[in-house]
Every structure is written in C-alpha cells, then in structure tokens.
Amino acid sequence: xxxxxxxxxxxxxxxxxxxxxxxxxxxxxxxxxxxxxxxxxxxxxxxxxxxxxxxxxxxxxxxxxxxxxxxxxxxxxxxxxxxxxxxxxxxxxxxxxxxxxxxxxxxxxxxxxxxxxxxxxxxxxxxxxx
Amino acid sequence: xxxxxxxxxxxxxxxxxxxxxxxxxxxxxxxxxxxxxxxxxxxxxxxxxxxxxxxxxxxxxxxxxxxxxxxxxxxxxxxxxxxxxxxxxxxxxxxxxxxxxxxxxxxxxxxxxxxxxxxxxxxxxxxxxxxxxxxxxxxxxxxxxxxxxxxxxxxxxxxxxxxxxxxxxxxxxxxxxxxxxxxxxxxxxxxxxxxxxxxxxxxxxxxxxxxxxxxxxxxxxxxxxxxxxxxxxxxxxxxxxxxxxxxxxxxxxxxxxxxxxxxxxxxxxxxxxxxxxxxxxxxxxxxxxxxxxxxx
Numbered sequence: 001x002x003x004x005x006x007x008x009x010x011x012x013x014x015x016x017x018x019x020x021x022x023x024x025x026x027x028x029x030x031x032x033x034x035x036x037x038x039x040x041x042x043x044x045x046x047x048x049x050x051x052x053x054x055x056x057x058x059x060x061x062x063x064x065x066x067x068x069x070x071x072x073x074x075x076x077x078x079x080x081x082x083x084x085x086x087x088x089x090x091x092x093x094x095x096x097x098x099x100x101x102x103x104x105x106x107x108x109x110x111x112x113x114x115x116x117x118x119x120x121x122x123x124x125x126x127x128x129x130x
Numbered sequence: 131x132x133x134x135x136x137x138x139x140x141x142x143x144x145x146x147x148x149x150x151x152x153x154x155x156x157x158x159x160x161x162x163x164x165x166x167x168x169x170x171x172x173x174x175x176x177x178x179x180x181x182x183x184x185x186x187x188x189x190x191x192x193x194x195x196x197x198x199x200x201x202x203x204x205x206x207x208x209x210x211x212x213x214x215x216x217x218x219x220x221x222x223x224x225x226x227x228x229x230x231x232x233x234x235x236x237x238x239x240x241x242x243x244x245x246x247x248x249x250x251x252x253x254x255x256x257x258x259x260x261x262x263x264x265x266x267x268x269x270x271x272x273x274x275x276x277x278x279x280x281x282x283x284x285x286x287x288x289x290x291x292x293x294x295x296x297x298x299x300x301x302x303x304x305x306x307x308x309x310x311x312x313x314x315x316x317x318x319x320x321x322x323x324x325x326x327x328x329x330x331x332x333x334x335x336x337x338x339x340x341x342x343x344x345x346x347x348x349x350x351x352x353x354x355x356x357x358x359x360x361x362x363x364x365x366x367x368x369x370x371x372x373x374x375x376x377x378x379x380x381x382x383x384x385x386x387x388x389x390x391x392x393x394x395x396x397x398x399x400x401x402x403x404x405x406x407x408x409x410x411x412x413x414x415x416x417x418x419x420x421x422x423x424x425x426x
Contacts, residue, residue: 015344016324043306050298052163052327053306055344 016051020059021066028068028083029091035084039069039077131236132160132310133195133208133278135181141189142176150176152335153190158311158328160278163301165326165343166315167413173335174315178281181313182211194279207235209279212272223253223267227274234275241304242274248296261288269297273304281313298322319410329409333417343409349386350412355402357381363402367393372415384415 027033042060046053060077063069068083080086107117135158142151151173158164168174179185180192183199183206191198199205221229223246231237246253249266256264265288272280286294302325305312316322323329329346331339339346351369353360360381364371369385376382384407397404 015348017344046306047299047303049324050295050302051324052302052343054327055324058344 016055017059017062020045020049020051020056021062024059024063025068025087028079029087031084033079035079035081037079038075039079041076131278134158134160135279135311136193136196137177137180137190138193139190140177140180140187140192142173142180142185143188149335151180151187151332154332154335154337156330156337156340158313160311161309163305163312163314163325163327165319165322165329166313166332167319167329167417168315168332169417172332172417174332175283176335177332178211178283178313178315181279181281182206182209184211207233208277210234210272210275210277210281212268212280212282212285219257220255222255223251223259226256226267227271230271230275234277236276236278238274238276241276242270245270245273245300248300249293262290262293265289266293266297269300273297273300276304276308276310279311279313281315283315284317285314286316286318294318294321298325301325319413320408323409331413331416338416346412347406347409349388350384350407350409350415351386351389352382352384352405352407353397353402354380354382354405355400359400359402363393363397363400366396384411386412386416 024033024039033039039060040048042053042056045051045060046056049056060069064071064077067086068080069077070080071077103117104114107114135156137154137156140151140154140156141149143149154173154177166174166177176185180187181194181199183192183201186200192200194205194209197205199209227239227242227246231239231242249263249270251259251263251267251270256267259267265285269282269285269289272282272285285297289297298321301312301314314322314326323343326343329339329341329343330337341349353364353369355363357376357379360374360383364383364385367387367389369383369387369389372384372386374381374383389404394404
C-alpha cells in the first residue's frame with residue numbers, strides 16, 4: 001500500500017487546510033500518490049505534522065469536494081482514478097494567468113519586446129523537435 | 131468524555147479593585163483544542179481560574195457542561211488547571227502521582243508511567259527536581275488526568291524545546307484517542323498554533339477575537355506596494371489596517387478582514403503583493419491598541 005510520504009513541512013502562515021490540500025495535490029501530480037492509493041489517515045496526518053485533526057479533516061474534505069479523493073467507509077481515503085487528469089486540467093487553466101501573464105508584465109516592465117519573447121519560444125520549440 | 135464550556139458576560143474584579151475580566155462572552159464546544167492568547171496581565175490566568183472554580187465571577191456566568199461549577203465537586207472534578215510547575219515540596223514524584231490519581235476519576239496510571247519515562251523524570255523529591263522537570267511533571271498530570279476540560283496555563287516555563295515538542299505530540303495523540311476539551315495559554319504561539327482548532331485573544335480583560343484558527347489566519351494579510359495604491363485598496367476593500375511600515379514610496383500594511391477573490395484580483399491588477407502573516411504576528415498586532423506608522 002502506497003501511503004505517500006510527505007516531504008515538505010507546513011509553513012504556519014496560510015490556512016493549514018489549504019496547504020494540506022495543496023501538498024496532497026502535488027503528490028498526486030508527481031505520481032508519489034497513484035490513483036486508488038490510500039492516503040494517510042486524518043490522525044496519522046495530524047500526528048505527523050502536529051496539526052489539529054479537525055483542520056486535517058477540513059483539508060481532506062476539500063479534496064473530496066474537488067473529486068481528487070474518495071472515501072471508503074470505515075477504511076479510509078483513496079486517490080480518485082482521474083485525479084491526475086483533473087489536476088493537470090486545473091493547472092492548464094491557471095497556466096496562462098499564473099505563468100504567462102506575469103511574464104508579459106515583467107517583459108513590459110524591463111522593456112523586452114514581446115516579439116523577442118515569441119521568437120525565443122519558437123526557437124526553443126525548434127530545438128525540442130531536433 | 132468531553133464537556134463544553136461557556137462564559138456569559140463574565141467579569142472578575144479582584145478585592146483590590148483590579149478589573150481582570152470585563153464581560154467575556156465565549157462558547158467553547160466540547161472536544162475543542164483552544165489557544166488562549168493574550169499579553170502579560172491580559173486576563174488569561176484569571177479566565178482559567180474562573181473555569182477551575184478557584185475564583186467566583188463577580189459578574190455574569192461560567193458554565194461547564196451547561197451548569198455553574200462553583201461549589202459543585204462533581205463538576206470541578208471534571209476540570210483541571212495545570213499551572214507553571216508542579217508543587218509538592220518533600221513528596222516524592224511517584225507518591226505525588228498516586229495522590230493525584232485519587233483526586234481524578236479519569237486518571238490513567240499506566241499512561242502516567244509512560245510519560246515519566248518519556249519526560250525522563252526521576253523518582254526524587256519534587257523540590258529536588260529542576261524547574262524544567264517540574265514543568266514536565268505538571269504537564270504529565272494534565273495528560274494522564276484525562277479530565278474532560280484540561281487547561282494548561284503557560285505550562286512550558288523552564289521546559290527545553292525537545293520536551294515542549296514531546297508534550298505537544300502527547301497532547302495531540304492522546305486527544306485523538308481520548309477526545310476532551312483542551313485550553314492552552316502560551317507565548318510560544320507559532321510552536322503550537324497548528325494544534326489549536328480555535329483561538330481566543332484577550333486584551334485588557336476583554337475578548338478581542340474568537341475564531342477558527344484557519345479563519346483567523348486567512349483574515350490576516352500583508353498588502354505591499356506603492357503607498358497610494360495600498361491606501362486605495364485597503365479602504366476600498368474595507369480592511370482594518372493594524373499597522374503599516376513605509377520605505378520610500380513603498381508601503382506595507384498589515385490588515386485584518388475578509389478578502390474576496392475579486393478583491394485579490396484587484397490587488398494583483400494594481401500591482402500589489404498580498405502575503406500571509408503568522409498567527410503570532412497577527413496576535414501581536416491585534417493586541418496592540420493603536421495602529422502606528424513607523425519608518426522601516
């Protein structure tokens with residue numbers, strides 16, 4: 001049974017339930033937690049990270065609501081079969097806003113012509129195809 | 131077994147006229163781990179002494195499981211207040227624990243033995259223990275007592291960091307097996323903050339904030355950017371500005387309030403950075419009376 005070993009520690013600043021959800025999401029995306037793998041129990045997670053179990057439960061519930069985890073009554077929480085696809089789709093949606101838009105803003109700020117950026121992207125793509 | 135706790139307009143005025151608590155309204159659900167935060171003299175110990183029936187409120191009510199505990203031994207036995215360090219003078223540790231067990235129907239002697247090993251407390255006269263070991267012994271009594279309402283009033287004094295973390299781990303792991311209501315007052319906020327389901331902040335005898343820890347944390351945001359943009363944004367978003375710092379044309383404002391997704395987008399469009407602040411920082415700012423502007 002793959003329990004997915006958590007690596008990062010929580011930073012104690014942003015809401016912890018959200019950090020828990022983000023961390024498990026990252027493990028699913030990286031493949032550390034595979035579809036249908038069992039996730040650590042609320043109590044194991046709480047003890048490991050020294051977190052109030054109610055807070056952990058809230059983080060897990062968010063992942064269940066997002067369709068990334070499913071519950072088996074009396075057994076525990078498991079990774080949804082389509083969780084990696086869902087996460088990739090979600091990250092694709094945010095990619096333009098989170099990565100491309102700030103890059104354009106930065107380019108404007110320091111006076112780099114967007115045509116040069118586009119050229120660079122084309123050149124990198126040709127390199128990749130070679 | 132767990133019990134809930136409620137304070138209704140509770141006040142405490144000491145014989146010398148000191149107003150320690152002024153009309154506290156606080157409802158703590160059964161099975162909560164509550165962080166009770168406040169500066170020195172804010173009223174944390176006074177509040178806990180009322181719950182433990184060491185004092186009687188001079189106004190309002192204290193309700194343990196819906197009933198007033200004052201002079202009701204059946205209820206006061208359900209409440210434990212753990213102070214800074216175990217007392218007991220010439221008693222030996224094990225004898226003191228035996229008598230502690232007599233006083234508490236829920237006492238778990240085998241857990242007490244395990245904790246003696248964990249905290250490395252030798253069976254000597256309590257007066258011969260170091261300050262740190264006496265603090266650990268006090269925490270042990272709180273843990274092994276398993277009282278439905280267990281309060282720790284700055285239990286860590288003199289305890290080294292590894293022992294404090296061992297204590298936090300025990301509070302949590304025992305709570306998961308034997309749920310109860312736990313109240314911890316501490317100045318080491320960031321060390322224990324993640325244990326707290328709820329946080330209450332008191333200042334000068336008044337309850338300033340009582341909220342879910344994560345809600346409280348998400349209400350504290352630092353807004354950084356050009357001075358005028360920061361000012362426009364914080365007033366448009368209706369955020370309470372707790373403190374600000376300025377460096378040239380840049381301003382950082384620590385704010386408190388609900389921030390909608392739309393407001394977050396507006397901040398990004400205005401070139402402002404939004405950063406989280408720790409519970410400890412939030413506490414410092416919420417318990418400082420006036421917003422002040424200081425140069426960086």
